[in-house]
Amino acid sequence: MALRRSLHGLAPRLLEQWQGGLAMSSLAGMRPQVAFGDGDQTAAGSIFGRFLATSADIATGVAHGMSPTVAAVKNPTNMITYDERNHERFAPGDPSKRAFTYFVLSGGRFLYASAIRLAVLKFVLSMTASKDVLAMASLEVDISAVEEGQTVTVKWRGKPVFIRRRSEKEIALANDVDMASLRDPEEDSARATKPEWLVVIGVCTHLGCVPIANAGDYSGWFCPCHGSHYDISGRIRKGPAPYNLEVPEYKFLDDNTLIVG
Structure with missing residues (x-):
């Protein structure tokens, strides 16, 4: 009997916490997506649902009094809009950047090849007989x-x-x-x-x-x-x-x- 009373007392608290979570998600502008199993689509199945968020959801959380950090932690997302007002972003493979990169790489390789050629020539010349020996x-x-x-x-x-x-x-x-x-x-x-x-x-x-x-x-x-x-x-x-x-x-x-x- 004591166990039954405990279960009856625990169920209202679980239901209250679940409803509080739904209320918080509605404040943050989130839309619950519930994953159901093979059984009926009951209210209990929503406990195992997943919440998807966007940067707009984070902004909504900030508008409801959350700090940006707390809003970002509570609404993880990979859909981030960067602030490009203070800098310019170049797309990958930009022609101007590509030409400069090729110029730097080619110039460095040319210098390396010239240094190796000079070293080989100096070594070969050092092995050559001097003028007095040739005479x-x-x-x-x-x-x-x-x-x-x-x-x-x-x-x-x-x-x-x-x-x-x-x-x-x-x-x-x-x-x-x-x-x-x-x-x-x-x-x-x-x-x-x-x-x-x-x-x-x-x-x-x-x-x-x-x-x-x-x-x-x-x-x-x-x-x-x-x-x-x-x-x-x-x-x-x-x-x-x-x-x-x-x-x-x-x-x-x-x-x-x-x-x-």
């Missing part, structure tokens, strides 16, 4: 005064270069060699572009000493440091040296001019 890259030699059987020494890139004018006998002797007997087998024709002229770097392949011309057991070059003997083609024949004398790059401009390098 030493090749050597022009006048060989018109070199007699048959004579060896002259010139300096190229800080190294001695032997230039020998060989006789017919020396050429025949250089070709009459068994390749199997050589430590570093190499044909004489592969070492001399013109059989009459032999051009080799005058550095012993053992420890870098400078051999003596027209000396040794094979009438070529002899290294007195450790006893390496080279033949008339500059090939190692005896001693500790492991390889033949190196042949540099060279070419003949004419019969009297040789370019080394």
Whole structure:
């Protein structure tokens, strides 16, 4: 019985609160939209209704004595009218703004590309040989005064270069060699572009000493440091040296001019 009396006392209060909510919504200019279930459209179903508001509803709430903040909280809406009296609004994709944006972006990318190009050029130029190095890259030699059987020494890139004018006998002797007997087998024709002229770097392949011309057991070059003997083609024949004398790059401009390098 006590529970029944409590329920009878609670029902009028719930009805009074629901009616008060409807009165407040009418003051705010709101229109209730009631969502009903599968049952009848009864007054009880309106308790679960939803209220939709616009900015006009907020203005109505302010007119009834509410502050703008309270009216906005009580009437949430996404339909807002902005005050554009103090500023101008541009639509998305405005042509004037688009052109300025493209200009700024393009200008920045051009500056970046120019800076990268300059850095690459500076790096490449730093790797290029200087003028003094390029001047030493090749050597022009006048060989018109070199007699048959004579060896002259010139300096190229800080190294001695032997230039020998060989006789017919020396050429025949250089070709009459068994390749199997050589430590570093190499044909004489592969070492001399013109059989009459032999051009080799005058550095012993053992420890870098400078051999003596027209000396040794094979009438070529002899290294007195450790006893390496080279033949008339500059090939190692005896001693500790492991390889033949190196042949540099060279070419003949004419019969009297040789370019080394």
